[in-house]
Amino acid sequence: MSSSSRVWLITGTSSGFGLETARLALAKGDRVVATLRRPEVLNDFAAQYPASQILVLRLDVSKPGEIKEAFAQAKAVFGRIDVVFNNAGYAVVGEAEGVPAETARAMFNVNYWGAVGVSQEAVRFFREENVPQGGRLIQNSAGMGLVTLPTFAFYSSSKHALEGFTETLEKELDPTWNIKITSVLCGGFVTDFSGSVQLSPPHPAYKGGANAATAMREGMLKLVDAGTRVEEQKKLGFSDASKAVKKIYELSELTSPPLRLLLGKDVNRGVRQYIAQLTKEADAYESWSDNLEYDH
Template identity: 55%
Template sequence: MSSPRVWLITGASTGFGLEMARCALAHGDKVVATLRKPAVLADFAAKYPASQLLVVKLDVTNAQEIKDAFQQAKAAFGRIDVVFNNAGYIVAGETEALPEDAARKMFDTNFWGAARVSQEAVRFFRDENSPPGGHLIQNSASAVFTNIPLMGFYTASKCALEAITDTLSKEVSPAWNIKFTSVEPGAFYTEFMNNAKSVDQPSAYAEPSNPTSIMREIHKHPEALPFKLNDTAKGVQKIFELSRLSSPPPRLPLGRDAVKFLSDAAAAHVKVVEEYSSWSDDLTIKK
């Protein structure tokens, strides 16, 4: 059997982060579970020996705490094999009316925080793991394919993270043996969904047939959805299987809804290319 791997998981208090920690531990791996308030995991941590689980305080908007978390992981376990970049924050609201401070807070966590964790992960995988290597898994969102009403700035933060992850993956040397995957979950039942904040609806959007009005009703009554929500415990099992692949995909839509979002988006892009590719003919500079 292979040696236990070491996971560093951000946003491990609830949802995907906590379920991922449970899954990795159940498979015999070691986990560094990071979160803003470690006391939240006191009961959970008591179930595992220090040789298997380390709980670390980490607010991903604090650059020094990111560095400290990685060093605490090294001190405890000697290396980090998988970073599950999961910490996230959401405020729902019409794009026109969402306060700038709320939008910036989302970007500070979902993009800048995750980007700094990514930078430190790459440096650690290369410079401190021996042999070098590791897998950076970003917990993104299937909203990047489908642009859900009320989620404009949240989706933008995830699009930005995927863009920088794609670029980073093309900058690293193959000799460093670093893998990158953006997981794009569909609708999973998590505390993250229940705890999502929202701003008041502007009067201009209040017509019941308006797309944002319909989405607000869905948020109030998720039990009325015409489809079943995905199971987070089953979802993280697939992410665990992903982490075992020697050549993981750069993107993984997770859930049948996410698969349909990506499929529909891909077909729409292909349609535009087919219809308008000729518009790009003869645009080169004539000498």
């Protein structure tokens, strides 16, 4: 391996963006620490590369001890970590009134608290373990971290929370540490996501009604049933994940990366509409904040 090759630690590499990013990084000559809850899933994939280039580790991001152990093993094998792609996560779909609390909390433990734990350890590792100091943290967030959709209340909330955490963390970093953070807000991409979506039973009040939640649920049922059938996802306008991953790799090489990268025409369009609506409301009601100071 070249001494200049970078070391990636990627969470959630069983499929989708995690697996595609690992594949691209390896093709570029980088080294990869591929983490996932069931390492045996990657047996055939890992066998295609020398042990000097890939390390497959068990990691359930909802368990803080496993996060620290994964970083420690990465250092023991490769000596450093240059890029952390915080990708593990899944979606719970259902009406805001209908998703059981324990189901939503379990998802938050992965999408938010798991991502937070990985982020905290990444920053500590970049600052205290890497020589020279520094590294790149890339969060695989979602367009729904800014713009919500019906039946995604808790998934969107987990991504909103991650956006708030990430932005705050980035503001707190000492520039001399040479740590760069970007949140990637993806739109719809063709992936094998059928196993990463949990559909909750419909709430009786919404079942069969002419409402946005029912329409979205029906659409999601068709999408999950389609599973890995790429053509079905393409018909819905989803984009090419392998092309998106090339942009994520390019992002990892930027010396001055953005705090957020909107990836996909759909998410760019949705965020622009969101900004326009927010601006309209701010302009219309800004005067309501006049004369709110204490009287003297």
